[in-house]
Amino acid sequence: MGLGILCLLLTFFLDSQPLHVRFWTNFLQNTVFFTGIAFITLFIYAAFITSWAGWYTQFKRVMEAMTMFLVPGLVLLLVVIAGLWLGWHELYHWASAEEVAKDQVLLGKSGFLNKGWYTLGTLVIVGIWIFFAMRLRSLSLAEDQNGGVDFAHHRKMRIFAAAFLPVAGFSSAAIIWQWTMSIDAHWYSTLYAWYTGASWFIAANATLILLLIYLKSKGYYQGVNEEHLQDLGKYLFAISIFWTYLWFSQYMLIWYANIGEETTYFQTRMHDYPVLFYGNLVMNFILPFFILMRNDTKRKYGTLVFVCVLVILGHWVDFFQMIKPGALDTAIHAAGAHGGETISGAGGHGDHGAFHMGFTIPGLLDLGAMLGFAALFIFVVFSRLEKVALEPTNDPYMAESVHHHV
Amino acid sequence: MDTAQKEVLFGLYDDEEVLLDAVRKAKGDHLEIMDVFTPFPVHGLDPALGLEESRLHIAGFIYGAIGTLFAFGFMTWVFTRDWPIIFGGKPYWSVPAFIPITFELTVLFSAIGMTVTFFTICGMWPGVNNPTLDDRITDDKFCIAFNTNGQSKTEVDRLKSFFKETGASEVNTKVI
Numbered sequence: 001m002g003l004g005i006l007c008l009l010l011t012f013f014l015d016s017q018p019l020h021v022r023f024w025t026n027f028l029q030n031t032v033f034f035t036g037i038a039f040i041t042l043f044i045y046a047a048f049i050t051s052w053a054g055w056y057t058q059f060k061r062v063m064e065a066m067t068m069f070l071v072p073g074l075v076l077l078l079v080v081i082a083g084l085w086l087g088w089h090e091l092y093h094w095a096s097a098e099e100v101a102k103d104q105v106l107l108g109k110s111g112f113l114n115k116g117w118y119t120l121g122t123l124v125i126v127g128i129w130i131f132f133a134m135r136l137r138s139l140s141l142a143e144d145q146n147g148g149v150d151f152a153h154h155r156k157m158r159i160f161a162a163a164f165l166p167v168a169g170f171s172s173a174a175i176i177w178q179w180t181m182s183i184d185a186h187w188y189s190t191l192y193a194w195y196t197g198a199s200w201f202i203a204a205n206a207t208l209i210l211l212l213i214y215l216k217s218k219g220y221y222q223g224v225n226e227e228h229l230q231d232l233g234k235y236l237f238a239i240s241i242f243w244t245y246l247w248f249s250q251y252m253l254i255w256y257a258n259i260g261e262e263t264t265y266f267q268t269r270m271h272d273y274p275v276l277f278y279g280n281l282v283m284n285f286i287l288p289f290f291i292l293m294r295n296d297t298k299r300k301y302g303t304l305v306f307v308c309v310l311v312i313l314g315h316w317v318d319f320f321q322m323i324k325p326g327a328l329d330t331a332i333h334a335a336g337a338h339g340g341e342t343i344s345g346a347g348g349h350g351d352h353g354a355f356h357m358g359f360t361i362p363g364l365l366d367l368g369a370m371l372g373f374a375a376l377f378i379f380v381v382f383s384r385l386e387k388v389a390l391e392p393t394n395d396p397y398m399a400e401s402v403h404h405h406v
Numbered sequence: 407m408d409t410a411q412k413e414v415l416f417g418l419y420d421d422e423e424v425l426l427d428a429v430r431k432a433k434g435d436h437l438e439i440m441d442v443f444t445p446f447p448v449h450g451l452d453p454a455l456g457l458e459e460s461r462l463h464i465a466g467f468i469y470g471a472i473g474t475l476f477a478f479g480f481m482t483w484v485f486t487r488d489w490p491i492i493f494g495g496k497p498y499w500s501v502p503a504f505i506p507i508t509f510e511l512t513v514l515f516s517a518i519g520m521t522v523t524f525f526t527i528c529g530m531w532p533g534v535n536n537p538t539l540d541d542r543i544t545d546d547k548f549c550i551a552f553n554t555n556g557q558s559k560t561e562v563d564r565l566k567s568f569f570k571e572t573g574a575s576e577v578n579t580k581v582i
Binding site: 248251252255256258293295405 | 449450459467494495502503505506
């Protein structure tokens with residue numbers, strides 16, 4: 001299933017080669033999006049373990065498998081890093097030495113925004129995440145084989161999970177500044193890390209629900225019923241509101257302070273990218289809020305699948321609008337500096353409000369690239385999942401999970 | 407709520423599982439349960455008793471919507487019609503600044519509205535007489551109560567034997 005779409009993806013890559021900005025922004029966006037999903041799944045999993053939750057135990061193998069995407073995620077990020085060093089792309093304004101030299105703001109930030117930190121930060125931080133993911137998964141699997149009544153594995157998992165939570169909080173903030181916030185190199189927001197974290201959380205949550213419903217339709221996980229789905233749906237509802245809270249806080253503080261270097265971020269998005277800007281809110285707040293408000297919509301497969309697909313797309317669009325405008329701007333500057341080559345698009349000169357496929361609205365190529373990455377993600381998850389027993393056997397919380405009742 | 411005096415026959419159980427079985431058996435035997443008292447929410451009791459889902463949350467949504475409209479409408483009226491003031495160089499009708507207050511009034515309206523509705527439905531205004539059958543139902547006992555007003559001796563005996571069969575630890579009567 002995954003391979004078919006993967007081939008499709010390759011075609012898309014070849015096709016979009018001339019517009020190298022579009023290719024690289026898509027690449028970065030999807031890499032960050034899906035790696036983030038894997039990371040935040042690990043975070044959710046660690047939070048569940050730390051809080052002694054029991055209801056999720058039946059399907060914890062799915063969550064463990066989802067965290068395993070961190071490994072291919074790191075490989076994909078290495079491609080971005082290689083591009084950074086070898087000059088394959090113009091994603092980051094701060095990456096070009098001559099630009100930084102004549103820019104006072106970037107010069108001030110160059111202690112953090114430079115190629116060395118980018119590489120080191122990505123390697124070390126994603127490496128740490130992979131270590132915790134591997135450790136928790138192997139402990140959880142070892143419990144199946146030789147877990148005893150003293151629950152030694154579980155105690156150990158609890159220590160690792162608790163240790164991971166603060167590490168995850170700080171490291172994800174630091175690395176997301178590098179990965180996506182630094183695309184708009186002049187702009188910054190201290191809420192940004194929370195905001196992207198909430199975005200990932202919803203996407204990961206929706207992915208988990210979709211995977212569970214798919215696996216159920218194939219006859220696995222018969223013990224996972226609408227009680228579990230309702231709890232997952234509640235998370236979806238709650239974190240959607242949390243995301244909106246952060247979205248609005250970031251927007252309102254910048255609107256209120258009215259400082260030029262900060263408002264430019266939203267000015268660009270509201271005037272040149274209106275579909276993305278308002279569509280983002282409709283998809284990620286208004287629709288899920290009203291659909292998931294009722295009790296039964298969280299318990300019925302139809303509505304739940306609809307909302308899950310909607311918010312996954314919605315948060316993918318969210319990352320789309322975080323990355324595209326800044327990267328396009330950088331590319332226009334770079335093209336101007338090199339001379340000759342011109343890049344059209346919104347944010348270009350006097351081109352306000354125009355629709356530009358792949359930048360102001362996602363085109364088919366971008367959706368295709370997203371499907372390709374999604375297929376890779378699903379392929380990794382299922383290949384990890386098929387190697388292990390789907391339901392844990394010696395977990396002390398298994399009985400609680402089976403009898404879960406909202 | 408009728409305020410007439412009631413003669414109540416009630417049985418106390420020590421465990422919620424025993425209580426649940428007893429409630430199911432009472433339903434099967436077509437005994438009319440007046441009420442069930444438990445010290446904490448028992449999972450599965452509502453469907454066992456055949457209670458409908460509460461509609462309080464629908465009322466809450468309506469109150470919340472009223473709060474949203476009231477807050478937003480009021481601020482719009484004040485800042486565009488009644489007393490326009492420029493704050494920090496922003497337009498009179500500055501929507502982002504209204505959002506937090508709108509949100510807060512939405513929560514306030516729905517919370518107070520639901521509380522008042524709930525108390526009104528339950529008849530719990532100040533000074534209301536609220537007798538308990540047994541103080542231990544707020545602690546560790548689970549209680550099924552039957553209204554035995556105007557019931558014959560055989561009917562009452564049938565209820566008593568029901569308590570005995572289902573494992574009630576105590577059976578008492580009380581007039582409330």
